[in-house]
Amino acid sequence: SFSDSAEPKKLQLTLAILKPDVASRPHIVEDIHDIIQENGFFFVATKHLHLRRADAEEFYKEHHGKFFHNRLVNFMSSGHIWAHILAREDAIAHWRKIMGPTKVFRTIHSDPHTIRGRFGLTDTRNVCHGSDSPKNALKEIAFFFPEFNAEKWYREDEPYYHPENVSFCSESLAHIPVKSSDKKN
Ligand SMILES: Nc1ccn([C@@H]2O[C@H](COP(=O)(O)OP(=O)(O)OP(=O)(O)O)[C@@H](O)[C@H]2O)c(=O)n1
Ligand SMILES: Nc1ncnc2c1ncn2[C@@H]1O[C@H](COP(=O)(O)OP(=O)(O)O)[C@@H](O)[C@H]1O
Ligand SMILES: [Mg+2]
Numbered sequence: 001s002f003s004d005s006a007e008p009k010k011l012q013l014t015l016a017i018l019k020p021d022v023a024s025r026p027h028i029v030e031d032i033h034d035i036i037q038e039n040g041f042f043f044v045a046t047k048h049l050h051l052r053r054a055d056a057e058e059f060y061k062e063h064h065g066k067f068f069h070n071r072l073v074n075f076m077s078s079g080h081i082w083a084h085i086l087a088r089e090d091a092i093a094h095w096r097k098i099m100g101p102t103k104v105f106r107t108i109h110s111d112p113h114t115i116r117g118r119f120g121l122t123d124t125r126n127v128c129h130g131s132d133s134p135k136n137a138l139k140e141i142a143f144f145f146p147e148f149n150a151e152k153w154y155r156e157d158e159p160y161y162h163p164e165n166v167s168f169c170s171e172s173l174a175h176i177p178v179k180s181s182d183k184k185n
Contacts, residue, residue: 011158012091013044013150015140017129020079021121023048028119029082032128033173035115036086039098042161044085044153045145046173053077059143071124083144084173087161092137095130102126 016036022028036043051059056076063069088094100107100114104126107117120126131137138150160166160177167176 009154009158010089011042011087011161012089012134013141013153014086014091014095014131014137015129015144016084016086016095018082019125019127019129020075020081021125022119022127023080023082032115032119035098036084037168039094040088041091041095042087042166042175043168043173044087044175045148047083047144048080049083050080051077059140068124075124085141085145085148087158092131092134096132099128099130
């Protein structure tokens, strides 16, 4: 049964962002959302938002002092973005793998079929973000989705996320699991 909470946890959560360079191009956003689904990710939650400059500073504070920091936070607060909580086995590594390496001017040669290789503009305007560790994933999810309770999600929702047991809501861009209590016998 899907509701057997004694099952080992299979899904990992990660925070994905579609940055302002692609968020302003709806057909590319659609392509990337399709790539995400084709790669077996579930959309757990989605937001379309515009970061204030101070929020972008906070989000990228680990890069404070680097030569690209100023252009990075200017860019990240220059327009709307998409933030997604994604779930999958090995979600963190797999999302970073299909994004491709950070530096677009190299990636267009080394990994041209990755998301950054296909759609990236420059090393800063490189399409997307992905958490780089489980600890940062939880931190970044909390940054964009303070109302999301990961512990509760693992307890109450994760066991229901099976391909045959979710429906995709294109309005909210989220996979909705069907719980047995919702099912009519
Ligand atoms: N001190 C610097 C400045 C720049 N670069 C590199 O130089 C390249 C081009 O930088 P730049 O021309 O500033 O990029 P832009 O075309 O302005 O695009 P963006 O601001 O989106 O990065 C990038 O690979 C960047 O990583 C670098 O290695 N060291
Ligand atoms: N050398 C660089 N030149 C310009 N922008 C950069 C450079 N390195 C990183 N950035 C920007 O800063 C973001 C954060 O950098 P980093 O965390 O190192 O990469 P990633 O996004 O792949 O985890 C990158 O996605 C990119 O937008
Ligand atoms: Mg990073």
